[in-house]
Amino acid sequence: LFTRTGMAAAIAATALFTAGSANAEFQERTIRVSNGVSKEHPMGNGLAAMGACTLEKTGGKMKMQPYWDGALGNDLTATQSVRTGSLEMVLTSTAPLTSIVPSFGVFDLPFLFNDEREADQVLDGKVGQWFSDKLPAVGAVNLAWWENGFRHTTNSRHPIAKAEDFEGVKMRVMQNNIFIDTFKELGSNAVPLAFSEIYSALETGTVDGQENPFNNIENMKFYEVQKYLTLTKHAYSPTLVLFSKKIWDGLSPEEQTVLKDCALVGQKEQRKVNREKSEVSLANLKTQGMEVNEITPEEMERLRDKLKVISERHAAAIGPETLDLVFGELKRIRAD
Ligand code: TK8
Known part of the structure; x- marks a missing residue:
């Protein structure tokens, strides 16, 4: 008898709790998102899709509000704001964050991924999750992996x-x-600068060149101050969709689920548009007067060989566990 009464009370309590939390599920929220690029970039398509999704799933309560052109800071400074809880979200490449999470350095090794399929499989699988799991400890939650993409080289001096x-x-x-280290190894004078400083550094001749995906080169109008574009495809930059852990912890489980689900809806759109637009950007860069060249397979091989030393030199900083995980997964994928 006692057990039955107890059960009934427990069920009643559960019902009450469910009704209560149904009302509190979603609150009016504006999620500010920092971006280094300007709004015509495929990041804009991804955020639009993510935002439509959050509105729909929360009855109009959760809005995404992007800020473009580094208006809320560059990748690293906006990430610091996310970590301290003064900003909800940032879209950032992994590369500027290796000082925070050294294992991210593996993605910076020259020629790690051959194509987008490899990148997607590594990032969307258990290895990507392993990296995401490192982020709460430094104040961020990675909602999904989007992409910046394969990087190529521009300069104002001569074709490479x-x-x-x-x-x-x-x-x-x-x-x-x-x-x-990679560009020093090649004999370049490597100057580290935030993304937002590139255009004027190129314009004033502080630097001769830079490297970024086609979409970024077009989006940031680097073609105005760069003549030569060489298809080096020397690295792939993943994009993190980082949410502030401090703010995350104050969200209801339903709100957290909406954000994770909608970040994946955004991912699908962002990657799709990024890949379609990449080809269009390359064509546009030629129209804008850039001289585009490829490196012969033989010279590409020499370039790869020359840069093998980079992986050796940075292995300890990246960590053996990270290297084993990523290279193990790549081996498995390549055998498929
Ligand atoms: C966008 C960055 C940028 C990156 C860089 O903020 O700094 O070169 O490629 O595109 O993530």
């Missing part, structure tokens, strides 16, 4: 036809030891 052509070229690189 072989490794030696990097010698003496002043190259802007991301604020990241592996990128600095």
Whole structure:
């Protein structure tokens, strides 16, 4: 008898709790999102899809509000705001965050991924989750992996036809030891600068060149101050969709689920548009007057060989467990 009464009370309590939480499920929220690029970038398509999804799933209560062109800071400074809880979200490449999570450095190793399929499989699988699991400890929750993409080289001096052509070229690189070392190894003068500083550094001749995906080169109008574009495809930059852990912890479980689900809806759109637009951007860059060249397979091989030392030199900083995980997964994927 006692047990039955107890059960009935428990069920009643559950029902009450459910009714209560149904009302409190979603609150009016504006999620501010920092971006380094401007709004025509495929990041805009991804955020629009994510925002439509959050509105729909919360009865109009949760809005996404993007800020473009680094208006809320560059990748690293906006990430610091996310960590302290003064900003909800940032879309950032992993590379500027290796000072916070050293294992991210693996993504900066030259020629890690061959194509987008490899990147997607590593990032969307258990390895990507392993990296995401490192973020709460530093104040952030990774909602999904979007993409910045494969990086190529531009400069104002001459076409790059072989490794030696990097010698003496002043190259802007991301604020990241592996990128600095990679371009130094090639004989360039590597200058680490935030993304928002690139255009004027190129314009004033502080640097001769930089490297970024086609979409970014077009989006940031680097073609106005760069003549040569060489298809080096030397690295792939993943994009983190980072949410502030401090703010996250104050959300209802339903709100958290909406954000995770909608970040994946955004991912699908963002990657799709990023890949379609990448080809269009390359064509537009030619129309804008850039001279585009490829490196021969033989010279690409020499470039890869020359840069093998980078992986060796940074192995300890990245960590053996990270390297085993990523290279193990790549081996499995490549055997498929
Ligand atoms: C966008 C960055 C940027 C990155 C860089 O804020 O700094 O070169 O490629 O595109 O994530």
